[in-house]
Amino acid sequence: MSWTNSRNAELKERAAKVIPGGMYGHESTALLPADFPQFFRRADGTRLWDADDNEYIDYMCAYGPNLLGYRHAAVDAAARAQMELGDTLTGPSEIMVTLAEVLVGMLGHAEWAMFCKNGTDATSMATVVARAHTGKRKILVGRGVYHGAAPWCSPGPAGILSDDRAHIAYYRDQDPQSLADAMKEHAGDVAAVFATPFRHETFRDQAQPDATFAREARRLCDAEGAMLVLDEVRTSFRLSRDHAWAALGVAPDLSSCGKVIGNGQPISALVGGEHLRKAAGSVFVTGSFWFSAVPMAAAIATLKIVRESDYLERITRTGTLLREGLARQAADHGFALRQTGPVQMPQILFEDDPEMRLGYFWTAAAVRRGIYLHPYHNMFINAALSEADVAATLEATDGAFAALKAQDLKHLPLERPAVRERLERAAALSA
Amino acid sequence: MSWTNSRNAELKERAAKVIPGGMYGHESTALLPADFPQFFRRADGTRLWDADDNEYIDYMCAYGPNLLGYRHAAVDAAARAQMELGDTLTGPSEIMVTLAEVLVGMLGHAEWAMFCKNGTDATSMATVVARAHTGKRKILVGRGVYHGAAPWCSPGPAGILSDDRAHIAYYRDQDPQSLADAMKEHAGDVAAVFATPFRHETFRDQAQPDATFAREARRLCDAEGAMLVLDEVRTSFRLSRDHAWAALGVAPDLSSCGKVIGNGQPISALVGGEHLRKAAGSVFVTGSFWFSAVPMAAAIATLKIVRESDYLERITRTGTLLREGLARQAADHGFALRQTGPVQMPQILFEDDPEMRLGYFWTAAAVRRGIYLHPYHNMFINAALSEADVAATLEATDGAFAALKAQDLKHLPLERPAVRERLERAAALSA
Known part of the structure; x- marks a missing residue:
């Protein structure tokens, strides 16, 4: 061999x-x-x-970003053309507006978009926006579910303080009764419920999207005034050209999009509904390279293919x-x-x-x-x-x-x- | 006009x-x-x-990344050549090793490097590594000093909980006595002291690097067993081809490097001394695009120019x-x-x-x-x-x-x- x-x-x-x-x-x-x-x-x-x-x-x-094939000709051409103009500048390129329009046009629940780099940027931003909007503290997440590698969510314990997770509470992933129990325990103080579109944790069998859980999560969040955050960093545009729960008829308040948006170029996003626009505009979140233009050009090209080709089929x-x-x-x-x-x-x-x-x-x-x-x-x-x-x-x-x-x-x-x-x-x- | x-x-x-x-x-x-x-x-x-x-x-x-000029020919050529090979892959490119060797070779205090995307990634990672190493909790930072936009350090209050900063304590920036006081107040529980190489906050006069403060910060950290973190996200390679306190003869334990490493390509880094290698290897930190090869190729090209040209003069x-x-x-x-x-x-x-x-x-x-x-x-x-x-x-x-x-x-x-x-x-x- x-x-x-x-x-x-x-x-x-x-x-x-x-x-x-x-x-x-x-x-x-x-x-x-x-x-x-x-x-x-x-x-x-x-x-x-x-x-x-x-x-x-x-x-x-x-680990996800390659949706259309490595070095996809149309995406790479868009990236190279943008490199001729500029990438990381003193302000965003005008194509940032176009990209936000594109993403908002594709995702049924989205009225605005904020771009960042990695999935953790988007999920962490979701906690801050949900807390700013609700004035509440608790974030409910499925136990053992990966939402990134910041201290509030990293799966590794080294260097993490219990205080980093003082207001993170856990429910049994994809289990409506467990979520209802957690919601009850923290009633009056729940800022957000995080969910993935389906179970996709390491070392375990996956599951298909579960309509019962999705609907019950939506109902519980509505009853409590908590924000439902669909973490699509791993799943964006792999199940649907819309968000992954669109087929179930359940719209989240916020969703984190990642990995595939630029077919490997570094960009992720948080999108949300109209009711969260003011809170999203009030938080201070940023990064040295969040407004770089090349990944945005790649994303515009990638999302065009998502909309217009049979890639999903x-x-x-x-x-x-x-x-x-x-x-x-x-x-x-x-x-x-x-x-x-x-x-x-x-x-x-x-x-x-x-x-x-x-x-x-x-x-x-x-x-x-x-x-x-x-x-x-x-x-x-x-x-x-x-x-x-x-x-x-x-x-x-x-x-x-x-x-x-x-x-x-x-x-x-x-x-x-x-x-x-x-x-x-x-x-x-x-x- | x-x-x-x-x-x-x-x-x-x-x-x-x-x-x-x-x-x-x-x-x-x-x-x-x-x-x-x-x-x-x-x-x-x-x-x-x-x-x-x-x-x-x-x-x-x-806001910093452009060190050599926008669309620098040699850096862009390196990025384009790497695009022909691949960018975000199922594992890092072999050039990640070369880049780590280059950075460790340039920074006097560095024995290892970990790459990430934005400055906040690097500073946040420093808190986790310092806590993992010391087993202590407090992070002392200069009041009003910008170290990123995560909940532990963001200058905007919206969506931030007091608990996000339960173990962040403040001293008067660049003031040895104030740092000594803060150190005394939290004696036995100080994981790290953050400092910038000189005062460079918005809306204020800047200052030159202050040898008295740098030496006293080093001495206080040594006495307490706390890690001295030099946040160079804004200053990397703009004052020196080494870290910015090399000229003062003061070596930090950790430093966050950012902005300019890839002359605008998205990459930042945390580097540290031998004594922190084990702790750095124990923490779980990552990001979808942290191991992308194109910014690393750009960084190798940028750092070659930093070493070999008269850009600094x-x-x-x-x-x-x-x-x-x-x-x-x-x-x-x-x-x-x-x-x-x-x-x-x-x-x-x-x-x-x-x-x-x-x-x-x-x-x-x-x-x-x-x-x-x-x-x-x-x-x-x-x-x-x-x-x-x-x-x-x-x-x-x-x-x-x-x-x-x-x-x-x-x-x-x-x-x-x-x-x-x-x-x-x-x-x-x-x-």
């Missing part, structure tokens, strides 16, 4: 000297199978090349083909997969795999065969993925299943013992 | 419908003279064009020429200016101008003459500014002084009454 990782190993050694832990954040491979490459060289369409020049069909899409079709093919293949090899959530955002876990030894072996075998799959995080389908790519993927995964079947399954290694603790945490959330 | 602002007015009307308040954050012109343009079209070198195509010599430099020379020329000119017209802080970051305030009516009129007159000056925020000199540009600037400011002198100075309008409150706040800090 031509797959090698010597350059990656070299880079990891160098990185260990100048980057704490060699890497940090959501793109660290510390918890992934040892063979997963940490460093990459280039990308194109649905393909990704690591530092050793191994080629992958990439199902992580940069295509990612749904290729996502379905992949899911069906993998299910058949797993059964043929005598394995059972749990493939959950919308097909555009696949989560693939093995049945009877309490410590993810099967999943780790299988995804590592897929990686060595040129298919970048993730063992515990939901993946993403991008619109550059063709049916031929899915067929090539399935050929490789067939090999990965066969390699797995050839193992002594009772004695697969546990490469990352820390996975146990993550699985226990996930199981506790489902209990 | 050919200066017009009808397109800007049109854009502001459109913006008012889809952006709260028409604009937000540090690039809002809400508090600036009414003629200041809100929206821009393009930039090149030291020149900026607004939405009406009025051309300016720009002394704001995007040039911005010092042109900054000096501007300061000297303005001082002469003001005296000739019978005005007295307070030009404070390092010449590379000019702050220009009028004597005997308690409500900034003179400063507002004069900067607006300069803007209408093609020179973008700021009435209350420190400005920035970029390396594309030539001596001929300074001469052209002085020709225009001469006209602005003459126009000011022709006014009935006792009855200049107060266009923005909110300035009064900001000036009172600034005066209280100096009292």
